[in-house]
Amino acid sequence: MTEQLVCNSADLAQYKKVLSSLLLALAAGASSALLPRVDAPAPFNSSLFKDLNVSRGLNYHYYAVPADTGKPTLLFLHGFPSTSYDWCHQVTFFQDKGYGLLVPDMLGYGGTSKPLDPQLYVSSLVTRNIIDILC
Structure with a gap:
C-alpha cells in the first residue's frame, strides 16, 4: 500500500515562504536582525x-x-x-x-x-x- 502525504497547497506555499526567508537570513548571518535577543x-x-x-x-x-x-x-x-x-x-x-x-x-x-x-x-x-x- 502506498502512503500519500496530503498537503494544503496554500499552507505549503506559506510554509515555504516563511522557512525560505528565515533560512536565507540565517545563512547570511542575519539572525539577530530577524529575531529579538x-x-x-x-x-x-x-x-x-x-x-x-x-x-x-x-x-x-x-x-x-x-x-x-x-x-x-x-x-x-x-x-x-x-x-x-x-x-x-x-x-x-x-x-x-x-x-x-x-x-x-x-x-x-x-x-x-x-x-x-x-x-x-x-x-x-x-x-x-x-x-x-x-x-
Missing part, C-alpha cells in the same frame, strides 16, 4: 513534549505546540550533534506569535532512540520518521 528563554513547557513510536519501531521525542487559527505549523530540525533545545530562542519567539511548532530530537540525540546500527541513520529513513511525526 532573548537572554534567558523560558524553558520548554514540559506538558507539550510528546513521544511517538514511528513506523520503523523507533521512539521520537518532540515538542509540539498547536497553532492558533490561521497560523501555520513550523518544523524545526536541529543539526548534529545537537538537540531540540538549540531552537529555544526560536520556539519562544514563534510560540508567542501563535505559530504551531514541531521540534523533534533527531535520531540518536536527546530523548529520541539511539540505535547503534548506522544504516538506521540513512537520510531517506530519517525523512520517513519525520513524516510519521507530521502525520
Whole structure:
C-alpha cells in the first residue's frame, strides 16, 4: 500500500515562504536582525513534549505546540550533534506569535532512540520518521 502525504497547497506555499526567508537570513548571518535577543528563554513547557513510536519501531521525542487559527505549523530540525533545545530562542519567539511548532530530537540525540546500527541513520529513513511525526 502506498502512503500519500496530503498537503494544503496554500499552507505549503506559506510554509515555504516563511522557512525560505528565515533560512536565507540565517545563512547570511542575519539572525539577530530577524529575531529579538532573548537572554534567558523560558524553558520548554514540559506538558507539550510528546513521544511517538514511528513506523520503523523507533521512539521520537518532540515538542509540539498547536497553532492558533490561521497560523501555520513550523518544523524545526536541529543539526548534529545537537538537540531540540538549540531552537529555544526560536520556539519562544514563534510560540508567542501563535505559530504551531514541531521540534523533534533527531535520531540518536536527546530523548529520541539511539540505535547503534548506522544504516538506521540513512537520510531517506530519517525523512520517513519525520513524516510519521507530521502525520
